[in-house]
Amino acid sequence: MLFRRTQSVVPRALRVRTLATAPNFFPSEPVAPKVVSGSVPGPKSKEASAAIGQFQDNRTHALVADYSKSIGNYLVDVDGNELLDVFAQIASIPIGYNAPDLIKLAKSDEFAVAAMNRPALGSFPNAEWADTINEGLLSVAPKGCPHIVTTVCGSSANESALKAAFMAFRA
Numbered sequence: 001m002l003f004r005r006t007q008s009v010v011p012r013a014l015r016v017r018t019l020a021t022a023p024n025f026f027p028s029e030p031v032a033p034k035v036v037s038g039s040v041p042g043p044k045s046k047e048a049s050a051a052i053g054q055f056q057d058n059r060t061h062a063l064v065a066d067y068s069k070s071i072g073n074y075l076v077d078v079d080g081n082e083l084l085d086v087f088a089q090i091a092s093i094p095i096g097y098n099a100p101d102l103i104k105l106a107k108s109d110e111f112a113v114a115a116m117n118r119p120a121l122g123s124f125p126n127a128e129w130a131d132t133i134n135e136g137l138l139s140v141a142p143k144g145c146p147h148i149v150t151t152v153c154g155s156s157a158n159e160s161a162l163k164a165a166f167m168a169f170r171a
Contacts, residue, residue: 026096029072034082042079070097090154121150 037043041063048064069076073096075085088094095102105111119126137148149164151157 025099026072029096030074030082033074033084037079037081040077040079040081040083042077042081044078048078067097072096072098092153 037045041049045063049058049061052058052061052064063077063079063081066076066078066080069080070085073085073088074082075097076082085097088096106115114126121129133148133150137150138146141148149160151160
């Protein structure tokens, strides 16, 4: 029933593309959550959490992740539990864990230079910055939105949006 309603609302080309490409991003992504330790957190997570508790407040986390084994939308913890992750690191990894194309990019010289130097792009943009923005973000910007403000995270994005609104509408 829901699928029939979706068919009438979503154009066929978009439905086919979405359904056809999702498995291509993460062919080895689990098809369902799996708890192998009997509970979450499991014994290894509890042990790792106790070690973390020696230097920071460990009440802030529910488990300890194994990011090298996490894939797509599934977070794997140190016990081997495969959990559907709807949190997605505060929505900062919408593509999913260990995306092959991003792993490949992370192994490039360009990424190494950017990661090692962490440029303050507002003060010292690199020589490729204009091309990066024009070929990347601005190529998918909505019509009528030729300007962007890049930020580090959601918090700074919200702060920047509020500042821009106050500057635009100040008395």
